[in-house]
Amino acid sequence: MTERADAIIIGAGIGGLTTAALLQERGFSTIVFEKNLFPGGSCSAFRRGGYTFDAGASVFYGFCEDDAKGTLNLHARIFRRLGQELRTIPDPVQIHYHMPNGFDVPVHHERSRFLECLYRRFPHEKEGIRQFYDELESVYDILSSLPAGSLEDPVHISAVGARHLVKSVSLGVKTLYSMGGTARRFIHDEELLHFIDLEAYSWAVQDARATPLVNAGICLADRHHGGINYPVGGSGVIPEALVRGIEKFGGQVRFGVTVEEVLIEEGRAVGVRLQGGEEVRAQVVVSNATVWDTFDRLVNDTRHRVPEGRFVKAPSWFQVYLGVDASVIPDGFNVHHILVEDWLRYDELGGTIYFSAPTVLDPSLAPEGKHTLHLFVTSEIWEWEKFDRQSPEYRERKEAYARSLITRTERILPGLSGAVELMVTATPQTHERYLGRLDGSYGPMLLPGQNVLLKPQNRTPVKNLFLSGDSTFPGQGVIAVTYSGVSCASYIARQLGKPLEYL
Numbered sequence: 282m283t284e285r286a287d288a289i290i291i292g293a294g295i296g297g298l299t300t301a302a303l304l305q306e307r308g309f310s311t312i313v314f315e316k317n318l319f320p321g322g323s324c325s326a327f328r329r330g331g332y333t334f335d336a337g338a339s340v341f342y343g344f345c346e347d348d349a350k351g352t353l354n355l356h357a358r359i360f361r362r363l364g365q366e367l368r369t370i371p372d373p374v375q376i377h378y379h380m381p382n383g384f385d386v387p388v389h390h391e392r393s394r395f396l397e398c399l400y401r402r403f404p405h406e407k408e409g410i411r412q413f414y415d416e417l418e419s420v421y422d423i424l425s426s427l428p429a430g431s432l433e434d435p436v437h438i439s440a441v442g443a444r445h446l447v448k449s450v451s452l453g454v455k456t457l458y459s460m461g462g463t464a465r466r467f468i469h470d471e472e473l474l475h476f477i478d479l480e481a482y483s484w485a486v487q488d489a490r491a492t493p494l495v496n497a498g499i500c501l502a503d504r505h506h507g508g509i510n511y512p513v514g515g516s517g518v519i520p521e522a523l524v525r526g527i528e529k530f531g532g533q534v535r536f537g538v539t540v541e542e543v544l545i546e547e548g549r550a551v552g553v554r555l556q557g558g559e560e561v562r563a564q565v566v567v568s569n570a571t572v573w574d575t576f577d578r579l580v581n582d583t584r585h586r587v588p589e590g591r592f593v594k595a596p597s598w599f600q601v602y603l604g605v606d607a608s609v610i611p612d613g614f615n616v617h618h619i620l621v622e623d624w625l626r627y628d629e630l631g632g633t634i635y636f637s638a639p640t641v642l643d644p645s646l647a648p649e650g651k652h653t654l655h656l657f658v659t660s661e662i663w664e665w666e667k668f669d670r671q672s673p674e675y676r677e678r679k680e681a682y683a684r685s686l687i688t689r690t691e692r693i694l695p696g697l698s699g700a701v702e703l704m705v706t707a708t709p710q711t712h713e714r715y716l717g718r719l720d721g722s723y724g725p726m727l728l729p730g731q732n733v734l735l736k737p738q739n740r741t742p743v744k745n746l747f748l749s750g751d752s753t754f755p756g757q758g759v760i761a762v763t764y765s766g767v768s769c770a771s772y773i774a775r776q777l778g779k780p781l782e783y784l
């Protein structure tokens with residue numbers, strides 16, 4: 282007998298799990314197939330030598346329990362709906378930036394404290410700084426008052442348009458602007474503009490001119506409202522709670538199962554073929570894989586290949602996970618840091634160091650007297666694929682590169698090299714292997730200057746095949762793919778005749 286479900290979801294990343302959880306809670310039967318033995322993709326955790334490491338993400342928005350604050354607080358609302366409790370710890374500083382010439386800025390949760398740091402260094406730009414960050418606030422004000430739904434759903438769009446006409450029109454106008462273009466209307470100091478570029482680069486891996494204003498209005502404003510909250514137990518507890526939510530309402534998440542093909546009949550997705558040949562059928566199929574992995578690998582129809590140049594392919598990452606002696610972390614050390622030594626190189630491969638110490642907030646992630654550290658820089662697969670993964674050269678190259686990053690990080694953590702007790706490294710090849718992402722890429726980005734609405738939504742050219750995750754609007758980031766999951770579930774639920782209630 283062929284197995285059937287209302288919806289099949291390919292991949293248990295945050296985008297896929299969110300879609301499945303909301304559909305399942307609404308009464309649709311869902312099956313998630315995940316090739317790994319654990320959920321979460323780029324937002325998973327792993328354990329080694331008594332330490333728990335965040336594999337990727339560790340700066341989290343969307344957990345504020347106060348519905349009056351924050352851009353929608355999607356995690357809090359979703360876990361409430363699923364009846365899952367998840368404890369979080371407020372992080373007083375989103376990111377601590379360390380830049381050339383002693384330019385040092387912690388982004389405090391209190392907006393005024395953060396702005397004060399900028400005013401002190403750039404007194405001549407005080408008015409421009411205020412105007413620029415006020416502009417981000419105005420985007421935030423609009424977004425935080427509109428309910429999350431699918432921009433492809435005419436019923437949702439007309440309901441929002443009717444209730445919030447002025448805000449909707451104003452948001453439409455703001456989609457025409459970039460963050461960098463907006464900054465340059467108010468600010469002229471080159472060093473300050475570098476900082477604005479780095480603010481964009483910190484999550485978008487593109488400079489401010491290539492980053493839509495609307496995305497900046499979420500990331501750079503919400504940090505002062507809903508704030509940044511770290512989940513007790515590490516990043517992996519987020520996908521684990523989503524899996525529990527799916528199972529609580531009768532859905533299935535099957536681990537260690539790779540989907541090899543999306544089955545298409547008469548132009549419609551009708552199910553999937555699993556590795557080993559088994560076929561499972563459904564009314565709709567949702568792919569949480571990237572747009573390239575979906576259309577160039579899983580869909581066996583060359584007419585749907587992703588055209589060359591349709592997106593910018595973001596680089597991948599070289600990552601170093603460290604277990605260190607606690608004495609190397611000074612009192613009052615912030616959790617998340619970004620380190621730039623040279624403005625001419627910050628956006629080159631390896632030019633900016635991202636750096637987190639989650640055990641500052643949650644000591645349970647490391648043995649007593651120890652801390653976990655996570656360092657990463659951009660990297661491309663071509664830098665690594667010339668090595669045989671089993672060869673000593675590959676190991677030596679990884680070790681040497683990791684050591685060079687540790688030495689660079691000693692600028693803010695003197696003595697780090699001597700404090701390392703455990704080191705794990707991951708290259709773009711590791712990223713590709715674990716996540717099934719083309720070249721281990723961070724994902725598809727819009728071409729510089731493109732309107733944010735040109736990012737694909739959830740529907741695809743194949744009927745009943747949907748995308749959820751960072752290939753779709755609004756883009757990369759855990760809260761962004763959660764939005765994508767919500768909009769995907771909303772669209773499908775209406776199509777299948779039982780619309781979701783707003784979160």
Ligand SMILES: Cc1cc2nc3c(=O)[nH]c(=O)nc-3n(C[C@H](O)[C@H](O)[C@H](O)COP(=O)(O)OP(=O)(O)OC[C@H]3O[C@@H](n4cnc5c(N)ncnc54)[C@H](O)[C@@H]3O)c2cc1C
Nearest residue numbers: 292294295296316322323337338339340540750751758759
């Ligand atoms: C190093 C790093 C640091 C980051 N830091 C942050 C941060 O601090 N804050 C933040 O908000 N975001 C951060 N991000 C970004 C964020 O983690 C991602 O944008 C987001 O988690 C992507 O989620 P997703 O659902 O789109 O896909 P993914 O996480 O890629 O999940 C897709 C899942 O699908 C599975 N899959 C793929 N193909 C198949 C198949 N054929 N069959 C079965 N399963 C399949 C994969 O195994 C994977 O589990 C970071 C990312 C990285 C890499």
